[in-house]
Amino acid sequence: MYALGLCCVRCNKKYPLKVIYKCVDCGGILEVVYDYEQIRPIEMRDKARQRSKNFNLLPLEEDASIVMGEGWTPIVEANRLASQLGLSKVIFKCEFSNPTGSFKDRPISIGVSKALEFGYSRVVIASSGNAATAAAAYAARAGLKSIVLVPESTPAEKVKQAAFYGARVIRVRGPYSNCFNLAEEAAEQLNLFNLTTTFINPYTVEGNKTIAFELVDQLNGLVPDYVFVPIGSGPMMVGIYRGYVDYAALGLVESPPRMVGVQAEGCDPIARAFAEGAIEVEPLANPKTIAGGICDGLWGYADDGTHTLNYIRRSEGYALAVSDEEIKAAQICLAQKEGLFVEPSGAAGVAGLVKSASDGMIGADSCVVVILSGHGLKDMRVLGEFDIPVIDSDVWELIKIVED
Ligand SMILES: Cc1ncc(COP(=O)(O)O)c(C=O)c1O
Ligand SMILES: [Zn+2]
Incomplete structure (x- = not known):
């Protein structure tokens, strides 16, 4: 294992890889640090090898890991959406294909x-x-x-x-x-x-880096201009960025992409702080949106939001909020135009992309990856009611309905 230890993002205090959730001196978030000097020659040698996971850049030994086929989720090109938005390439990373139905x-x-x-x-x-x-x-x-x-x-x-x-x-x-x-x-x-997957557990966030590692392999080394990610407190987005930073430090890619964090208007503490140019994120007491996965008001741990905001700025990306109507429209578009069934939070990235393209936030020649983070079967109540007829096995009855 090449993980050296934990480091506080605020005061730089170092810790061994033990059970610790926050810096004891300043309460700051802890991050895993790696020995790039040792990893670099191994990565250069194994560059072309497609791995199930890159354990060189994870904080545990491969043979101590509990796995069941997570990761290596498909990428799907969204040509119709790309041409509709006037973009050069839009790629969906299908995180709903994971064993339990989400990137988690x-x-x-x-x-x-x-x-x-x-x-x-x-x-x-x-x-x-x-x-x-x-x-x-x-x-x-x-x-x-x-x-x-x-x-x-x-x-x-x-x-x-x-x-x-x-x-x-x-x-x-x-x-x-x-x-x-x-x-x-x-x-x-x-x-x-x-195990809470915010930033309280310094190990869990590392698992999200594998999205970046896979994208590098799946896109033959091409780094997209933007990665659109639905964010609650933001560890998926931070993990993806950290994965690219690792690969950039090892010379495997030139530089990381710009990260775009997408929130819902009813729960937008990070997007709001970004729009206001604030240094710190303010928590939200009573957030409300149909996108339950990204409904996190950060009450009592607003530092997590500030951490994500800092990463967004570091990547030269941005955060934005979309309405529940825009999320619903993206969910319907994914199902009915692309054949991809995702929950509202899973569609929020697409809603963010549509809004960004129509607001001129991204250039027409951009290559974009959008994370589809959770399966549509996870939240059926938002789908509404359907008028499904019941008929006898009679072709004339059927014709009456379908040819109407
Ligand atoms: C489907 C879905 N998308 C996005 C998110 C937000 O991810 P994060 O917790 O990394 O901010 C969640 C979180 O639960 C989720 O369930
Ligand atoms: Zn500290």
């Missing part, structure tokens, strides 16, 4: 592996639903018990999926932030490993 399998695979390594028998997670299902599944596979805290508003599909994997699922009243704060307290009082 990537961070959770790392987090559950670390829980085992650190000797825990139980894990806890606060989640809007997708990380909950991933934690439940990977914990089951690892033989660990999982306690899953979700907001009351989490769709029944996600709750049932997590419960069916055997997790102890508990709904917590109020917004997602209430789950986050409760998980933190429960982890401390009950000695549970906190």
Whole structure:
């Protein structure tokens, strides 16, 4: 393993790769640092090899990892959307193809592996639903018990999926932030490993880097101009950027892409801070959007939002907010024009791209990757009602309906 340790993003204090969630001196977010000098010659030698995962740049040993086919999700070219928006290339990264139906399998695979390594028998997670299902599944596979805290508003599909994997699922009243704060307290009082996939667990975020590693291989080394990512607190977007930064430091790509963080208008603390040119993100007490996966008001941990904002600026990208109507339109467009069935949060990146293109935020010759982060089957209530007729097996009855 080439991970050297943890480093505080605020005061630079170094820590070994142990169970620690925040800098003890300043409360700052901790990040894994790697020994690039040792990794570089190995990466140069193995450049052409397509790996299941690049363990050189992850904080655990390959043979200690709990995996079940996460990653290597397909990329799909969206030629029709590209020409409609006047862009040179639009590529979807189909994260809904992961084993439990969202990108969260990537961070959770790392987090559950670390829980085992650190000797825990139980894990806890606060989640809007997708990380909950991933934690439940990977914990089951690892033989660990999982306690899953979700907001009351989490769709029944996600709750049932997590419960069916055997997790102890508990709904917590109020917004997602209430789950986050409760998980933190429960982890401390009950000695549970906190798998919450914000920035509290320095290991889980690393799993998102594999999206970047795969994109480099899948696009034959081409780095897109922009990567559009739906963001709650933002670890998926930060992880993807960090993956590109690793590869740039090792000379495998020239430079990372610009990152575009897409939020919903009803929950836009990071987009708002970006638009205002603020240094720090302000939390939001009562966020509301149909995109439950990105409905995180950051109440009690607004630093996480500031961390993501800093990364957006570092990448020379931007953040924006889209309305629920724009998200719904993108979800319908993906299903009915591209054949791709995603949940509202999974479509938010596309809504952000459509808005950016029509507002002239990105150049016409741009190459863009959009992350489709979660499966449509995860939230069926947002699909509305359909008038589905029931008929006898009678062709004249059928003709009457379809030729109407
Ligand atoms: C489908 C979906 N997209 C995007 C996100 C936001 O990701 P992050 O937590 O990395 O900000 C989530 C988070 O749960 C999600 O479920
Ligand atoms: Zn510190």
